[in-house]
Amino acid sequence: MSKILIRGAQVLGGAVQDVLIDGETIAEVGTGLSAEGATVIEADGQILLPGLVDLHTHLREPGREDSETVLTGTRAAASGGFTAVFAMANTHPVADTAGVVEQVYRLGKESGYCDVQPIGAVTVGLEGKKLAELGAMHDSAAGVTVFSDDGKCVDDAVIMRRALEYVKAFDGVVAQHAQEPRLTEGAQMNEGIVSAELGLGGWPAVAEESIIARDVLLAEHVGSRVHICHLSTAGSVEIVRWAKSRGIDVTAEVTPHHLLLTDEMVRSYNPVYKVNPPLRTEKDVLALREALADGTIDIVATDHAPHPHEDKDCEWAAAAMGMVGLETALSVVQRTMVETGLLDWAGVADRMSFAPARIGRATGHGRPVSAGEPANLTLVDPAYRGVVDPADFASRSRNTPYEGRELPGRVTHTFLRGRATVVDGKLA
Numbered sequence: 315m316s317k318i319l320i321r322g323a324q325v326l327g328g329a330v331q332d333v334l335i336d337g338e339t340i341a342e343v344g345t346g347l348s349a350e351g352a353t354v355i356e357a358d359g360q361i362l363l364p365g366l367v368d369l370h371t372h373l374r375e376p377g378r379e380d381s382e383t384v385l386t387g388t389r390a391a392a393s394g395g396f397t398a399v400f401a402m403a404n405t406h407p408v409a410d411t412a413g414v415v416e417q418v419y420r421l422g423k424e425s426g427y428c429d430v431q432p433i434g435a436v437t438v439g440l441e442g443k444k445l446a447e448l449g450a451m452h453d454s455a456a457g458v459t460v461f462s463d464d465g466k467c468v469d470d471a472v473i474m475r476r477a478l479e480y481v482k483a484f485d486g487v488v489a490q491h492a493q494e495p496r497l498t499e500g501a502q503m504n505e506g507i508v509s510a511e512l513g514l515g516g517w518p519a520v521a522e523e524s525i526i527a528r529d530v531l532l533a534e535h536v537g538s539r540v541h542i543c544h545l546s547t548a549g550s551v552e553i554v555r556w557a558k559s560r561g562i563d564v565t566a567e568v569t570p571h572h573l574l575l576t577d578e579m580v581r582s583y584n585p586v587y588k589v590n591p592p593l594r595t596e597k598d599v600l601a602l603r604e605a606l607a608d609g610t611i612d613i614v615a616t617d618h619a620p621h622p623h624e625d626k627d628c629e630w631a632a633a634a635m636g637m638v639g640l641e642t643a644l645s646v647v648q649r650t651m652v653e654t655g656l657l658d659w660a661g662v663a664d665r666m667s668f669a670p671a672r673i674g675r676a677t678g679h680g681r682p683v684s685a686g687e688p689a690n691l692t693l694v695d696p697a698y699r700g701v702v703d704p705a706d707f708a709s710r711s712r713n714t715p716y717e718g719r720e721l722p723g724r725v726t727h728t729f730l731r732g733r734a735t736v737v738d739g740k741l742a
Contacts, residue, residue, distance in 0.1 A: 317341075317349045318732070323357035323693060325683050327659025333362060335689045338731040342685050355727060357693055363663045365397025365690035365728065367670040367679050368640065369460070369489070369567060370543060370615035373399075373430070375421060376414070377406025382620040382710045384421035387640070388428035390618070390709035392735040394640040395692035395725040396428055398671070398679040399618075403435040404465040410435035410446035412454035419456035427735045431676060434458040436477050436488060440466050445473065448480050459675045462489035464543055465590075467525060469495055474529060478538040487539040487565075487673065490529050492550070493591065497521035502631065504577040504592040512580065514630070517592045519547040526550050530557035530564050541673060542566040544617050546591040548601035555610045565673050567615035568602050570646035571637055575599075575715060585626050585633030586715050589619075606665060607656040613670045616643045620711030638709050642702060644694065645721035652696070653722065659696075678731075689732035698724035708741060 318335040325331050325343070332347035333340060373387040382390075384401070391399050401418050403409035409418060415432035422430025434451035438444045440463045451458040461481060468474045468490060477488050498521045503509050505516025526542055530553065533540040542554065545566045557564045571589065576596050579587040587593060605611040619636025626633055647666065651657040657665070671680025681687040701720050704712035728736040735742050 317352035319347060319349050319352040319354045320357050320362060320693065321354055323360050323362035325362045326663050327361050333683065335729065335732045338689060340683065340685055340687050340689050343683065355693070359695070359697060360726060361659050361694045361696055362683060363395070363659065363692045363694060364667040364680055364683060365692050365730065366395045366644065366666045367674070367676055368396050368399040368616050368618070369613060369670040369674050370464070371399040371401055371618045371640065372404070372620065372636070373401045373418070374405065374620060376417060380622045384418065384430060385425045386708060386710040387618070388422065388425040388430060389741055390640040390707060392427040392728045392730070393708045393725065393741060394642070395644050395694065395728055396640060397690040397692070397728065397730050398429040398431065398676050400431045400433050400460055400674055402464045403433050403462060404440060408435050408439050409433065410438050412447060412450040415451050415456040415458055416454050428730065429679065431674060432456045432458055433460045433462050433489070436461045436463045436468050437473060442466065442468055442470055442473060445476055445480065448477070452484050452486060459486050460489055461486060462491065462543065464489065464491045467491050467493040467495060469525070471528060471532065475532050475536060478532055478536040478540065482536060482538040485675070487541050489541040489543050490525065491543050492522045492525035492529070494521040494524050503580050504594050506577060506595060508577045508580060514580070519549050522547055522591060523549040523553055526553050530554070530562050533564060534560065534562045539563045544569050544572065544591055544615070545602070545611060546572050546594050546598065548598050551601050551605040551610055555605070558610065565612040566610070567613045568606055568611045569617045570614060570639055570643045571715060572602055573599065573606070573650040574646050579715070583630050585628065585630050586637065586713055588630060588633050588635050589637055590635040603650060603654070603656055606651065612665070613673065614643065614647055614665050615670065616640050620709055621713050622711065626713045636713065638707070638711050638714050641707055641709065642714065642716050642721060644725065645723045648696060648723040649721055689729050691729040692725060693727040695724045695726050696722065698722065700724060
């Protein structure tokens, strides 16, 4: 590999420094660096971050390649500044065996754009009745450390307890989709004033909060790790805050769309705003931002959920739930957290790289920008302003809620172990 010199970048938004990449690693960080024969990237005014890590991505392969493939999903990830993603288990067949997770892992290796760490299902077929092959998936070539039935809640308390006990043996974590199913039967959107006015079935906040309360207590009882997927309500924030004050080993994530959008968007009846959990109120949005800023919520995770056109271009009740998010995540975080003064760029690096890598045990990712570390890096132009056009996406799907909206920031370069996957804002 040739040498690459990134000149004059603000490392984590702080001091202006040069970074020399030699092969797969960072060779030197300092000022006035030079390297004969190196490719030079002039990065004045740009922010250099460790490569972003997404703990919650749906790549759809195997089984729903009409929505996304591992290749197109990792291309989208690289475009968004990600160097590692964790692929959810709700594929067809479900990633509940060593064979399926190894297939996803192999496809990720072949893509070359982003490291892919499969997430194993907690239960066989996501049916919530019997534990999947947790140990076999962990011991496989994929080395699974995160387990989730995301898309469905592990609502049986005994099954959830057993899963927490099982993964504790190898320092794994159960990532819970907190949704009490009986409380959300027929639910179409957040339960509140807007749902009442529109006549759509309401999705109460307590459906999320009751599962989180139960699971943090189970995690405390077992002494295991639990992670809360796509936390969305102010009440959930308070439960997680309480649990952390007791020393319970709980972590939580928030999606970019729950940091920006509210249930008022549903008045358009545009199914692009239909998502699980649903868009909540302005009060919830503000609580989530504050919790991400103070560390109650540990990370931002995209919940990138691609769907083919026909699954969204239909009436609200029939539409699939979910939004794509890999290519807009950093821009939304800049808009909601950096430009509001709630986080600086070092905070963004923590919430979108260091912390998710630590939770998922992603070796080689979420590392400091310093000599000797793997050259997994993202270069961002924070002054850029652009209108989102899904036709420009690398993802196979186009179901973005930000079409036509101006967002700040642009990933100009992404490096995976020293190899550029994005150059000047375009896939290499």
